[in-house]
Amino acid sequence: MAMRYQRQQKNSIKANRYCPPDREISILLLGQTGVGKSTFINAFANYIVNDTLEEAVNDEIQVIIPSSFSYTDPDTFEEKQIAIGFEDEYETFSTKGQSSTQQCRSFVFPIGNRNLRLIDTPGIGDTRGIEQDSKNFQEILAYIAQYEHLNAVFIMVRPNEERLNILFRFSINELLRHLNIDIKDNIMFVFTNARSSFYMPGSTKKLLEALFNKHRLEYNVEISFSRDNTFLFDSESFRYLALCKNNIQLDENQTKSYTRSWDHSVKEYARLMKRINAHSLHAVSNILSLNEAEQLIRKLPRP
Structure with missing residues (x-):
């Protein structure tokens, strides 16, 4: 029987209260x-508080x-x-294949005298079926309608994927269809778990290139995908931090590997923040017509 270690942790990060909305950096996260x-957001929070892994451990x-994962004792x-943390109405980690993030939510971090808003979304390819994916996608469009602008859209993928989920391809095409052509330069590709591929895109690169080549032929819009x-x-x-906080010790070689990571x-x-700051923000009003946004907002509940 699996043992369960759990501790409630609170974050100490507070947004800049006096940052005006037009100074916020808003980023939409999309992925299967x-x-x-969610792990990406948790990791980011620790990166901005501590410079090194050693400092973070202490x-x-x-x-x-809230986050959950399995660990096998090597002995x-x-x-x-x-x-780490507890499940709530927004996050669940007990059902395989079901999106852990249940609703769109924003997480705001102080970056200098500005705020960075990461918009977390339900995963694409939910095992509850295409109706749930469609509902999730409509909620994403409704949710972002409350903001004035987006600075970037992160398309998040794993390296070395053998294929892209058909619902993921559909949702990306739908998103691109709604986006004003000007935001194409604000689309960025974020690979997670990249240590397993020596920090390279792996076979996923060809899949994305094929997806965007097809989009270019059908819609005459070129989506840049480069270094x-x-x-x-x-x-x-x-x-690694979660293991340490649960009094699970790893050997020196493992610690060095996580430190390099x-x-x-x-x-x-x-490098990512430098890229974002180099591009102009994109008005959300260009993504959805006001009428369409109002219909979506009336139809779908938001947290």
């Missing part, structure tokens, strides 16, 4: 179920979203369920 959007872990082969707008992260260092991801975050 299980791609790691500090309070920042838990923005006993016993599986342990590691949980400049591609970022490769590994958020496993957040799981932390250092690489921090550098990628810096």
Whole structure:
């Protein structure tokens, strides 16, 4: 029987109260179920508080979203369920294949004298079926309608995928269909778990190129996919922190590996923010007509 370690942790990050809306950096996160959007957000919170993994281990872990994962003891082969935080109406991690994020939510972080807003969304490819995916997608459009602008859209994928879920392809095409052509330069590709592919896109690169080539032929819109707008992260260092906070010790080689992962991801975050700041923001009003947005907002509940 799996052992379950769980601790309630609170984050100490507070947004800049006096940052005006037009100074906020708003980013929409999109990806298949299980791609790691929530872990990405949790890892980011710890990166902005501590410069190094060693400092983070000795500090309070920042838990923005409840998280759960399995860990196998190398000596006993016993599986342990590691949980940080508790499930709530927005987040669940007990049902395989079902999107952990149940509703769109925003998480705001202070970046200098500005705020960075990460908009987390339900994963695409929910096992509850196409109707649930359609509902999730409509909620995403309704949710972003409350904001004045988007600075970027992150399309989040894993490296070395053998195929892209058909619902993921459909949803990306639908999103691109709604976006004003000007935002195409604000689309960025975020690879999670990239340590497993030596921080390269792997076979997923060809799948995305085929997807955007088809989109170009059908809609005459070129979506750039290059090193400049591609970022490769590994958020496993957040799981390392969770293990440490649950009094599970890893050996020196494992610690060094997670330290390299932390250092690489921090550098990628810096490169990512530089890319975002180099591009103009995109008015949400260009994504949805006012009438369409109002219909969606009336139809769908929002947290």
